[in-house]
Amino acid sequence: MGIAYTSLDTTKLSTAEVYAHTLCEIAQEDPRIVTLTADLAKSTKIGVFQEKFPERFVNLGIAEQNMFGIAAGMAACGLIPFTCTFAIFNSCRALDQVHTDICYQNLNVKMIASHAGTSFGQAGSTHHATEDIAIMRTMANLVVLVPADGQEAAAAVRAAIEHQGPVYIRINRGFDQVVYPQGIEDFQIGKANLLKDGSDLCFIVCGSAVFSALQAARELEAEGIKARVLDMHSIKPLDKETIRKAVHDTRRIITAEDHTVVGGLGGAVAEVIAESGMGCAFRRLGIQDTFSPIGYHEDLMSIHGIDTNGLITAAREALKMDFEEDDDWADEV
Amino acid sequence: MQLSREKLIALENKAHELRRSIVDTVYHAGSGHLGGALSMIDAVTLLYYHRMNIDRANPKWPERDRFIMSKGHAGIGFVTVLADLGYIDREDLKTFNLTGSKLGIHLDATRVPGVDASTGSLGHGLSIALGMAIAARMTGKDYITYCLLGDGECNEGAVWEAAMATGSRRQTNLITLVDRNHAMLDGNTEDVMKLEPFQDKWTAFGFHAQTVNGHDFAAIDRAIGEALARKDKPSCIILDTVKGAGVDFAAGDFRWHYGAINEELAAKANESLEKYHRERVAALEGA
Numbered sequence: 001m002g003i004a005y006t007s008l009d010t011t012k013l014s015t016a017e018v019y020a021h022t023l024c025e026i027a028q029e030d031p032r033i034v035t036l037t038a039d040l041a042k043s044t045k046i047g048v049f050q051e052k053f054p055e056r057f058v059n060l061g062i063a064e065q066n067m068f069g070i071a072a073g074m075a076a077c078g079l080i081p082f083t084c085t086f087a088i089f090n091s092c093r094a095l096d097q098v099h100t101d102i103c104y105q106n107l108n109v110k111m112i113a114s115h116a117g118t119s120f121g122q123a124g125s126t127h128h129a130t131e132d133i134a135i136m137r138t139m140a141n142l143v144v145l146v147p148a149d150g151q152e153a154a155a156a157v158r159a160a161i162e163h164q165g166p167v168y169i170r171i172n173r174g175f176d177q178v179v180y181p182q183g184i185e186d187f188q189i190g191k192a193n194l195l196k197d198g199s200d201l202c203f204i205v206c207g208s209a210v211f212s213a214l215q216a217a218r219e220l221e222a223e224g225i226k227a228r229v230l231d232m233h234s235i236k237p238l239d240k241e242t243i244r245k246a247v248h249d250t251r252r253i254i255t256a257e258d259h260t261v262v263g264g265l266g267g268a269v270a271e272v273i274a275e276s277g278m279g280c281a282f283r284r285l286g287i288q289d290t291f292s293p294i295g296y297h298e299d300l301m302s303i304h305g306i307d308t309n310g311l312i313t314a315a316r317e318a319l320k321m322d323f324e325e326d327d328d329w330a331d332e333v
Numbered sequence: 334m335q336l337s338r339e340k341l342i343a344l345e346n347k348a349h350e351l352r353r354s355i356v357d358t359v360y361h362a363g364s365g366h367l368g369g370a371l372s373m374i375d376a377v378t379l380l381y382y383h384r385m386n387i388d389r390a391n392p393k394w395p396e397r398d399r400f401i402m403s404k405g406h407a408g409i410g411f412v413t414v415l416a417d418l419g420y421i422d423r424e425d426l427k428t429f430n431l432t433g434s435k436l437g438i439h440l441d442a443t444r445v446p447g448v449d450a451s452t453g454s455l456g457h458g459l460s461i462a463l464g465m466a467i468a469a470r471m472t473g474k475d476y477i478t479y480c481l482l483g484d485g486e487c488n489e490g491a492v493w494e495a496a497m498a499t500g501s502r503r504q505t506n507l508i509t510l511v512d513r514n515h516a517m518l519d520g521n522t523e524d525v526m527k528l529e530p531f532q533d534k535w536t537a538f539g540f541h542a543q544t545v546n547g548h549d550f551a552a553i554d555r556a557i558g559e560a561l562a563r564k565d566k567p568s569c570i571i572l573d574t575v576k577g578a579g580v581d582f583a584a585g586d587f588r589w590h591y592g593a594i595n596e597e598l599a600a601k602a603n604e605s606l607e608k609y610h611r612e613r614v615a616a617l618e619g620a
Binding site: 034055056058060061063065066067068069070071072073074075076077078079081096097100101104105106 | 451491497
């Protein structure tokens, strides 16, 4: 598929617009692709698809449960439906339909969950999605992807179409900081992207925290601290091997996500570390089991300690924890 | 076209076989949703043995008419049809509800051939059926999707989301049927949560709504014929039924929503079914 959205496009187009244009291009070749929304065509940018393929677009009005059930029915008949609504409604309001109609039956529905985390910060917790990663990763059969920017969202859409089965793609409202100026050649479900190597500590991050981690790693480097950055875009399946390697190599792990620290990326990584038998310094950055205040996304990232400064602070603290440099874990746990 | 007397008697005989199979399956399972399985079985018999375009050799035939049993707890009734059609082994019915069986109370579409959707969480089926109907339009196929709801199920808000969308889209390749057996788990529908005026509700949501005797094959068939002929509005057929129909000790008693049957009760149930069947056939022959 010769899709060529450049970093220039991602400065002009929001993350949602990039995925929507990508979807349009693929849909030109693949008649199975259809889209649905629940009165959020403009907000989720799936209106871009509606304009091009009006006969392959369905707006169900403000009725998310119905939309996911319909998507299941369409998928059972061989179509590849993309549902487009806010992450909070996808993961909470319509969860019974997502669970039973889609995941239980392993149907080929692709869910675009937009306005994730606190990216629609001004709207308050009725519209923040700060529990969705934790909720969605418990669904059997479901792939959960959290791209970091428009380019990665486009790559996630392409990968989702190639994958047979349900996929949840979590994207932000508006523009994301560009993480992949050159695009992504090798996006694989279940495989983390190593954005920067380092041996002193490792940031394991997803979504908008990826940019924070890259910036933090660059600044830490000036202090002589070598931080590894892993873009853990695939929450499920999780790249356990790369996490274990990071624990082994750096012994200091910091996760960061625009999401509660309960059960999300941090929780998933904690499970891998605990089961590995290896000890390490470990911090989960994110929303600390509270409902977020309202505000601009950037400000909320700062409040929750998942902006660049938050990650640098956490890195310095983690570095104060002393670990032996040998491979003998027995004397440390 | 009106159903011939021969056809009606054939349907009566088939429904009788299926009712016996339901009682037998509930007996082997130890317990089951007897009431709601018996109230809907006539309509499902008419669909599968007269109306629906299916391929007995291929339950996944892409052109087949679809059937969504939205009242998923009636799986113990639906499964007897699937066994009779040969989609599953008749012997499998004896494993219903047992550990390791592919057959449980709510049928799993990924494991039971002939089941078009896994249902059980109520209020989901009509949306799934609507998705299948929309897919037919989008892919240029002319199959019909039938969806059977329970009346108590219509307490669920999601039913009305789907109804609103079906009416709004004038989705005439979807036929909605409601098993109006007037009872739910905790009591009679009008005591637990008032549904009436029920037909008016469907009319208000943009449906051509009809209420027919849900145990009268000719009446149900006429209603389906009328529904299929309507191109201006989608149809809802309210099947006025008796919960537990055919088994005298269960008929009309909400407490038989779910119940256990021992050998003695199974014998009584079968005796009652024989009488019920004889009377129905006699009525047809006398007509």
